[in-house]
Amino acid sequence: MQERLPGLVGLDAGNPGPLTGAGNHTWLLTGDVPTLIDAGVGAPAHLDAIAAALDAVGQTLRQVVLTHAHSDHASGSVALAARWPDAVFLKWPWPDADRRYPVEWTPLANGQVMAAGDVELEVLHTPGHAPDHICLWHAGSSTLFGGDLLIEGSTVVVPGTRGGDLIAYLESLARVAAREPRQVLPAHGPVIDDPIGLIERYSARRASREREVLAAITRGADSIDSIVTAVYPTITGPLRMVAVETVHAHVNKLRTERCVEDDDGHLRVVTTA
Ligand SMILES: [Zn+2]
Structure with missing residues (x-):
């Protein structure tokens, strides 16, 4: 009970x-x-x-x-x-x-x-x-x-x-x-x-967003701004600021995990030989 x-x-x-x-x-x-x-x-x-x-x-x-x-x-x-x-x-x-x-x-x-x-x-x-x-x-x-x-x-x-x-x-x-x-x-x-269900949906959404960020960088988006444009093509106004912060957070995570590196101001996906 x-x-x-x-x-x-x-x-x-x-x-x-x-x-x-x-x-x-x-x-x-x-x-x-x-x-x-x-x-x-x-x-x-x-x-x-x-x-x-x-x-x-x-x-x-x-x-x-x-x-x-x-x-x-x-x-x-x-x-x-x-x-x-x-x-x-x-x-x-x-x-x-x-x-x-x-x-x-x-x-x-x-x-x-x-x-x-x-x-x-x-x-x-x-x-x-x-x-x-x-x-x-x-x-x-x-x-x-x-x-x-x-x-x-x-x-x-x-x-x-x-x-x-x-x-x-x-x-x-x-x-x-x-x-x-x-x-x-x-x-x-x-x-x-249903907190467990919501947490699972959140985790899945973050993972799919991360794949989108990685795909954008792979296709040549090498700055936060260009990734935002690639991942959120229609977003404008104050919500764009939120998207910029979100992409920063994803890129920080990917850099910490050594999936993405900063090459003289240009982001790129780390490729393993
Ligand atoms: Zn708060």
């Missing part, structure tokens, strides 16, 4: 946009240690919704945990600290973010078990989308608070020039799959009821 997560309230952060879709989800666990997972952006309606959910059970916010410090997950920390000055703020240690969002941060460690609501959650360091990305694992219900690790109906951007690491991302997916999660509560999109 699957244990349910008690005291769980999903609260939208109120920040829809081209890169956040319908906006971020944050997750409140009421109980002994009222805990908010991800801070949102400090939208007044989000803060009021958190307050209303806590008031309904006569509690106050005790801690805020970030899945990672991208602004749509982290920038609301300052407003939350102003409204709940006694709350503790926790995230993976990452100096850039500490400076950008000036609250007093408590660092998390991989494998650390923390009280949240009425349950215990394990911190899983899951870099790839961002170096400081964590997920939170509730063993009793096999539920994962997934941050930006998985998004149903979309891909997760691995920004190759901005801290993204495709090798680390694929390893993070494999480590999460090994836990056999039954449900993932993401920061974007619907709740994921």
Whole structure:
């Protein structure tokens, strides 16, 4: 019999946009240690919704945990600290973010078990989308608070020039799959009821994208820009920036694996004799 997560309230952060879709989800666990997972952006309606959910059970916010410090997950920390000055703020240690969002941060460690609501959650360091990305694992219900690790109906951007690491991302997916999660509560999109199936689809898509990148280089695309044009021929506007970051991530992986090399500014496939 699957244990349910008690005291769980999903609260939208109120920040829809081209890169956040319908906006971020944050997750409140009421109980002994009222805990908010991800801070949102400090939208007044989000803060009021958190307050209303806590008031309904006569509690106050005790801690805020970030899945990672991208602004749509982290920038609301300052407003939350102003409204709940006694709350503790926790995230993976990452100096850039500490400076950008000036609250007093408590660092998390991989494998650390923390009280949240009425349950215990394990911190899983899951870099790839961002170096400081964590997920939170509730063993009793096999539920994962997934941050930006998985998004149903979309891909997760691995920004190759901005801290993204495709090798680390694929390893993070494999480590999460090994836990056999039954449900993932993401920061974007619907709740994921078949995480293993989604991880398999993600891995297959990355592998096919990698074959396309290699094929483009083989056919003579020797720069990030020319690979983007070959692999994403119709993409324009802000989404082209996403494609550029994705191709950077693929090329970084292929270079690390010595499948591709940089020959005086020109990318080429490594051929073995
Ligand atoms: Zn993110």
